[in-house]
Amino acid sequence: MKELGHTVCGSTTFYWGKRTYIMGVLNVSPDSFSGDGLGDVQEAVAKAKRLAIEGADIIDIGGESTRPGSAPISVAEELHRVIAVLEIVRRDISLPLSIDTYKLEVARQALDGGASMINDIWGLKREPELAELAAQTGVPIVLMSNQRASFPCEDIISTVIADLKRAIEQALAAGVRWENIIIDPGIGFGKTQEQNLEILRRLEELRTLGRPILLGSSRKSVIGWVTDFSPEQRLKHTAFVPCADRRLEGTAATIAIGVAKGADIVRVHDVKEMLRVCKMSDAIVRG
DSSP states (O other): OOOOOEEEETTEEEETTTSOEEEEEEEOOTTOTTSOOOOOHHHHHHHHHHHHHHTOSEEEEEOSOOSTTOOOOOHHHHHHHHHHHHHHHHHHOOSOEEEEOSOHHHHHHHHHTTOOEEEETTTTSSOTHHHHHHHHHTOOEEEEOOOTTSOOOSOHHHHHHHHHHHHHHHHHHTTOOGGGEEEEOOSSTTOOHHHHHHHHHTGGGGGGGOSOBEEOOTTOHHHHHHHSSOHHHHTTOOSOOOOGGGOHHHHHHHHHHHHHTTOSEEEESOHHHHHHHHHHHHHHHTO
Protein backbone atom coordinates (compact mmCIF):
# COMPACT_ATOMS: atom_id res chain seq x y z
CA MET A 1 0.00 0.00 0.00
CA LYS A 2 1.26 3.45 -0.92
CA GLU A 3 2.39 5.63 2.00
CA LEU A 4 -0.23 8.18 3.02
CA GLY A 5 2.34 10.90 3.68
CA HIS A 6 1.32 13.76 5.92
CA THR A 7 -1.28 16.51 6.26
CA VAL A 8 -0.71 20.00 7.64
CA CYS A 9 -3.54 21.30 9.82
CA GLY A 10 -2.91 24.74 11.25
CA SER A 11 0.45 24.60 13.01
CA THR A 12 0.25 20.80 13.39
CA THR A 13 1.43 18.13 10.97
CA PHE A 14 -0.22 14.72 11.04
CA TYR A 15 2.22 12.01 9.94
CA TRP A 16 -0.06 9.18 8.84
CA GLY A 17 0.91 5.70 9.88
CA LYS A 18 3.11 6.76 12.79
CA ARG A 19 0.34 6.61 15.37
CA THR A 20 -3.40 7.04 15.78
CA TYR A 21 -4.52 10.64 16.28
CA ILE A 22 -7.30 11.66 18.65
CA MET A 23 -10.07 14.03 17.61
CA GLY A 24 -11.94 15.23 20.69
CA VAL A 25 -15.64 16.00 20.27
CA LEU A 26 -16.99 19.34 21.46
CA ASN A 27 -20.75 19.47 20.97
CA VAL A 28 -22.35 22.87 21.44
CA SER A 29 -25.79 21.58 20.49
CA PRO A 30 -28.08 21.06 23.50
CA ASP A 31 -29.68 17.95 21.94
CA SER A 32 -26.54 15.95 21.14
CA PHE A 33 -27.20 12.20 20.71
CA SER A 34 -24.35 11.37 23.08
CA GLY A 35 -25.76 13.37 25.97
CA ASP A 36 -22.75 15.71 26.13
CA GLY A 37 -24.20 18.75 24.39
CA LEU A 38 -23.41 22.14 25.89
CA GLY A 39 -25.31 25.38 25.48
CA ASP A 40 -23.15 27.66 27.63
CA VAL A 41 -20.04 29.22 26.09
CA GLN A 42 -17.94 29.03 29.24
CA GLU A 43 -18.86 25.38 29.82
CA ALA A 44 -17.88 24.59 26.24
CA VAL A 45 -14.57 26.39 26.57
CA ALA A 46 -13.84 24.56 29.84
CA LYS A 47 -14.56 21.25 28.17
CA ALA A 48 -12.28 22.12 25.24
CA LYS A 49 -9.47 22.80 27.70
CA ARG A 50 -10.15 19.47 29.39
CA LEU A 51 -10.01 17.64 26.06
CA ALA A 52 -6.65 19.26 25.36
CA ILE A 53 -5.28 18.31 28.78
CA GLU A 54 -6.51 14.73 28.33
CA GLY A 55 -4.52 14.34 25.12
CA ALA A 56 -6.61 15.33 22.10
CA ASP A 57 -4.66 16.13 18.94
CA ILE A 58 -7.49 18.14 17.40
CA ILE A 59 -10.88 19.36 18.64
CA ASP A 60 -13.99 19.05 16.47
CA ILE A 61 -16.60 21.73 17.22
CA GLY A 62 -20.17 21.13 16.09
CA GLY A 63 -23.34 23.13 16.62
CA GLU A 64 -26.02 20.91 15.03
CA SER A 65 -27.06 17.56 16.41
CA THR A 66 -26.78 14.64 13.99
CA ARG A 67 -28.78 12.17 16.09
CA PRO A 68 -31.49 10.22 14.25
CA GLY A 69 -34.65 12.29 13.96
CA SER A 70 -33.04 15.59 14.91
CA ALA A 71 -34.34 18.71 13.17
CA PRO A 72 -31.92 20.84 11.15
CA ILE A 73 -31.16 24.31 12.45
CA SER A 74 -30.68 27.56 10.55
CA VAL A 75 -27.31 28.94 9.53
CA ALA A 76 -27.85 31.85 11.91
CA GLU A 77 -28.51 29.55 14.87
CA GLU A 78 -25.50 27.35 14.08
CA LEU A 79 -23.26 30.40 13.80
CA HIS A 80 -24.60 31.67 17.13
CA ARG A 81 -23.71 28.37 18.79
CA VAL A 82 -20.22 27.78 17.40
CA ILE A 83 -18.44 31.02 16.53
CA ALA A 84 -18.16 32.55 20.01
CA VAL A 85 -16.94 29.22 21.41
CA LEU A 86 -14.49 28.69 18.58
CA GLU A 87 -12.94 32.13 18.88
CA ILE A 88 -12.32 31.77 22.62
CA VAL A 89 -11.01 28.21 22.27
CA ARG A 90 -8.70 29.35 19.48
CA ARG A 91 -7.32 32.05 21.75
CA ASP A 92 -6.79 29.79 24.77
CA ILE A 93 -5.77 26.46 23.18
CA SER A 94 -2.98 25.80 20.70
CA LEU A 95 -4.49 22.61 19.24
CA PRO A 96 -5.92 22.72 15.71
CA LEU A 97 -9.70 23.07 15.56
CA SER A 98 -12.10 21.40 13.15
CA ILE A 99 -15.55 22.73 12.29
CA ASP A 100 -18.19 20.00 12.08
CA THR A 101 -20.65 21.43 9.56
CA TYR A 102 -22.07 20.90 6.10
CA LYS A 103 -23.11 24.56 5.71
CA LEU A 104 -20.87 26.77 3.58
CA GLU A 105 -21.33 30.01 5.51
CA VAL A 106 -20.75 28.32 8.87
CA ALA A 107 -17.53 26.78 7.55
CA ARG A 108 -16.38 30.09 6.07
CA GLN A 109 -16.90 32.04 9.28
CA ALA A 110 -15.39 29.24 11.37
CA LEU A 111 -12.22 29.25 9.27
CA ASP A 112 -12.09 33.05 9.61
CA GLY A 113 -12.43 32.54 13.37
CA GLY A 114 -9.49 30.16 13.61
CA ALA A 115 -10.62 26.69 12.56
CA SER A 116 -8.18 24.81 10.34
CA MET A 117 -10.21 21.80 9.16
CA ILE A 118 -13.68 21.18 7.71
CA ASN A 119 -15.57 18.04 8.75
CA ASP A 120 -18.43 17.50 6.29
CA ILE A 121 -20.87 14.76 7.31
CA TRP A 122 -22.50 14.86 3.86
CA GLY A 123 -19.32 14.39 1.82
CA LEU A 124 -20.06 17.39 -0.44
CA LYS A 125 -23.59 16.17 -1.29
CA ARG A 126 -25.33 19.09 0.42
CA GLU A 127 -22.78 21.88 -0.14
CA PRO A 128 -20.38 21.10 -3.02
CA GLU A 129 -18.85 24.56 -2.59
CA LEU A 130 -17.25 23.39 0.66
CA ALA A 131 -14.61 21.79 -1.55
CA GLU A 132 -13.88 25.13 -3.21
CA LEU A 133 -13.62 26.78 0.21
CA ALA A 134 -11.19 24.10 1.39
CA ALA A 135 -9.15 24.57 -1.78
CA GLN A 136 -9.05 28.35 -1.48
CA THR A 137 -8.04 28.30 2.19
CA GLY A 138 -5.73 25.28 1.95
CA VAL A 139 -7.32 23.45 4.88
CA PRO A 140 -7.91 19.70 5.16
CA ILE A 141 -11.44 18.41 4.65
CA VAL A 142 -13.03 15.25 6.06
CA LEU A 143 -15.40 13.62 3.57
CA MET A 144 -17.94 11.31 5.17
CA SER A 145 -20.16 8.72 3.50
CA ASN A 146 -23.75 9.40 4.51
CA GLN A 147 -26.56 7.06 3.46
CA ARG A 148 -29.49 8.88 5.05
CA ALA A 149 -30.79 10.06 1.68
CA SER A 150 -29.93 6.85 -0.20
CA PHE A 151 -31.76 3.66 -1.10
CA PRO A 152 -30.89 0.54 0.91
CA CYS A 153 -27.89 -1.34 -0.46
CA GLU A 154 -26.81 -4.98 -0.33
CA ASP A 155 -23.04 -4.45 -0.02
CA ILE A 156 -22.40 -1.55 2.34
CA ILE A 157 -18.63 -1.51 1.85
CA SER A 158 -18.92 -1.24 -1.94
CA THR A 159 -21.49 1.52 -1.49
CA VAL A 160 -19.31 3.45 0.97
CA ILE A 161 -16.18 3.09 -1.16
CA ALA A 162 -18.01 4.26 -4.28
CA ASP A 163 -19.48 7.22 -2.40
CA LEU A 164 -16.12 8.24 -0.95
CA LYS A 165 -14.44 7.86 -4.34
CA ARG A 166 -17.05 10.22 -5.78
CA ALA A 167 -16.42 12.72 -2.98
CA ILE A 168 -12.64 12.52 -3.42
CA GLU A 169 -12.90 13.13 -7.16
CA GLN A 170 -15.28 16.03 -6.52
CA ALA A 171 -12.85 17.58 -4.03
CA LEU A 172 -9.87 17.17 -6.33
CA ALA A 173 -11.80 18.72 -9.23
CA ALA A 174 -12.48 21.75 -7.02
CA GLY A 175 -8.77 22.16 -6.34
CA VAL A 176 -8.37 20.46 -2.95
CA ARG A 177 -4.89 19.01 -2.61
CA TRP A 178 -4.65 15.22 -2.38
CA GLU A 179 -2.87 15.37 0.98
CA ASN A 180 -5.71 17.49 2.43
CA ILE A 181 -8.39 14.83 1.95
CA ILE A 182 -9.44 12.56 4.84
CA ILE A 183 -12.20 9.96 4.54
CA ASP A 184 -14.81 8.73 7.03
CA PRO A 185 -17.10 5.71 6.39
CA GLY A 186 -19.83 7.29 8.52
CA ILE A 187 -20.81 4.84 11.25
CA GLY A 188 -24.55 5.36 11.64
CA PHE A 189 -25.91 7.92 9.15
CA GLY A 190 -28.40 5.73 7.31
CA LYS A 191 -26.72 2.37 7.80
CA THR A 192 -28.40 -0.51 9.54
CA GLN A 193 -26.78 -1.76 12.75
CA GLU A 194 -25.59 -4.88 10.93
CA GLN A 195 -24.00 -2.67 8.28
CA ASN A 196 -22.25 -0.60 10.96
CA LEU A 197 -20.68 -3.79 12.32
CA GLU A 198 -19.68 -4.87 8.82
CA ILE A 199 -17.94 -1.54 8.21
CA LEU A 200 -15.92 -2.01 11.39
CA ARG A 201 -15.15 -5.60 10.40
CA ARG A 202 -13.98 -4.61 6.90
CA LEU A 203 -12.59 -1.12 7.56
CA GLU A 204 -9.22 -1.94 5.99
CA GLU A 205 -10.89 -2.19 2.57
CA LEU A 206 -11.15 1.61 2.55
CA ARG A 207 -7.36 1.65 2.23
CA THR A 208 -7.84 1.15 -1.51
CA LEU A 209 -8.79 4.84 -1.66
CA GLY A 210 -5.32 5.87 -0.52
CA ARG A 211 -6.37 8.46 2.07
CA PRO A 212 -6.24 8.48 5.89
CA ILE A 213 -9.33 7.08 7.58
CA LEU A 214 -11.25 8.84 10.33
CA LEU A 215 -13.40 6.54 12.47
CA GLY A 216 -16.33 8.05 14.35
CA SER A 217 -17.79 5.16 16.33
CA SER A 218 -17.75 6.78 19.77
CA ARG A 219 -20.99 6.27 21.73
CA LYS A 220 -22.91 5.36 18.56
CA SER A 221 -26.23 3.53 18.88
CA VAL A 222 -24.79 0.33 17.42
CA ILE A 223 -22.84 -0.08 20.66
CA GLY A 224 -25.96 0.02 22.81
CA TRP A 225 -27.72 -2.22 20.31
CA VAL A 226 -25.03 -4.89 20.76
CA THR A 227 -24.24 -4.55 24.47
CA ASP A 228 -27.72 -3.93 25.90
CA PHE A 229 -29.83 -6.36 23.86
CA SER A 230 -29.79 -10.12 23.32
CA PRO A 231 -29.70 -11.40 19.71
CA GLU A 232 -33.45 -11.97 19.90
CA GLN A 233 -34.11 -8.46 21.21
CA ARG A 234 -31.96 -6.92 18.47
CA LEU A 235 -34.44 -8.11 15.87
CA LYS A 236 -36.96 -5.68 17.38
CA HIS A 237 -34.55 -2.80 18.11
CA THR A 238 -32.75 -1.68 14.96
CA ALA A 239 -32.71 2.08 15.45
CA PHE A 240 -31.62 4.56 18.10
CA VAL A 241 -30.97 3.09 21.55
CA PRO A 242 -30.97 5.78 24.30
CA CYS A 243 -28.15 4.57 26.54
CA ALA A 244 -25.19 6.76 25.63
CA ASP A 245 -23.95 6.73 29.23
CA ARG A 246 -23.27 2.96 28.98
CA ARG A 247 -21.14 2.90 25.86
CA LEU A 248 -17.58 3.48 27.11
CA GLU A 249 -16.38 -0.12 26.95
CA GLY A 250 -18.12 -0.78 23.66
CA THR A 251 -16.54 2.34 22.21
CA ALA A 252 -13.13 1.10 23.38
CA ALA A 253 -13.69 -2.16 21.49
CA THR A 254 -14.56 -0.35 18.27
CA ILE A 255 -11.53 1.91 18.62
CA ALA A 256 -9.10 -0.96 19.24
CA ILE A 257 -10.44 -2.93 16.29
CA GLY A 258 -10.58 0.22 14.19
CA VAL A 259 -6.90 0.91 14.80
CA ALA A 260 -6.06 -2.69 13.91
CA LYS A 261 -8.07 -2.31 10.71
CA GLY A 262 -6.37 0.91 9.61
CA ALA A 263 -7.98 3.93 11.30
CA ASP A 264 -5.66 6.96 11.38
CA ILE A 265 -7.87 9.31 13.40
CA VAL A 266 -10.54 8.37 15.94
CA ARG A 267 -13.23 10.89 16.77
CA VAL A 268 -14.13 10.34 20.44
CA HIS A 269 -16.01 11.85 23.35
CA ASP A 270 -13.90 10.22 26.08
CA VAL A 271 -10.41 11.38 25.18
CA LYS A 272 -8.50 10.24 28.25
CA GLU A 273 -9.77 6.67 28.09
CA MET A 274 -9.57 6.30 24.30
CA LEU A 275 -6.04 7.69 24.23
CA ARG A 276 -5.01 4.76 26.42
CA VAL A 277 -6.78 2.37 24.06
CA CYS A 278 -4.99 3.89 21.09
CA LYS A 279 -1.58 3.75 22.75
CA MET A 280 -1.97 0.06 23.46
CA SER A 281 -3.43 -0.66 20.04
CA ASP A 282 -0.64 1.27 18.33
CA ALA A 283 1.99 -0.63 20.31
CA ILE A 284 0.54 -3.90 19.02
CA VAL A 285 -0.30 -2.87 15.47
CA ARG A 286 2.35 -0.33 14.57
CA GLY A 287 5.15 -1.56 16.78
